Amino acid sequence: MKNLTIEKAYAFLENNSLKDNDQLMKHSINVAIVAERIADELGLNGKKAYVLGLIHDIGKKHETKVEMRHILDGYNFLYNLGYENEARVCLTHSFYDKKLVKKILYNKGAGFTRDEIRFIISYINKREFDMYDKIVQLADNMGGTNGIMTVERKRMEIILKEGISDVTEVSLRGIFNIQNEIELKLNHSVYKAFPEIIDNINKTLIKDVIKM
């Protein structure tokens, strides 16, 4: 099994349409920064977490209209190149709770075939999420396009943009459970490692976050 280097991960981002998608590029880099710092704080491999954060949305290069397809497209892209470990976070990063798997996959408009759904369900059910999966899940909820933010604010923005569905509560409880698990290991708030969040909040007006 190969390990993806930071240089190669950036090359993947540069060589696909992510480079034309400034927002997604900024999001990916901020997720990488958050993932690295949390992993370092936990005494894990920060460089590995950085790479995983950087490539978690790599499947979005193939994306047309279907939002959820990127998890499988990203997985296949990296797996076929021999990056099995990195491919894994493409599939795991959206499922904060295993209860979400079927809800998300069978959601009308998710655009998966029956075989694809069967594959993803068995892949996720066979595995316990490890700390790197959880770090990327949390980092995905803190790395915005305009910097690093609290999970609470980032989720609120998403709710106000996309509305509330039957997966919203499970999803929110799932991500806050993961934050809680990480904070119990850290013995302090995860935000303590991110003083820039205060600056971001100080320089942002509420009307810039929420359309009034």
Ligand SMILES: [Fe+2]
């Ligand atoms: Fe993401």
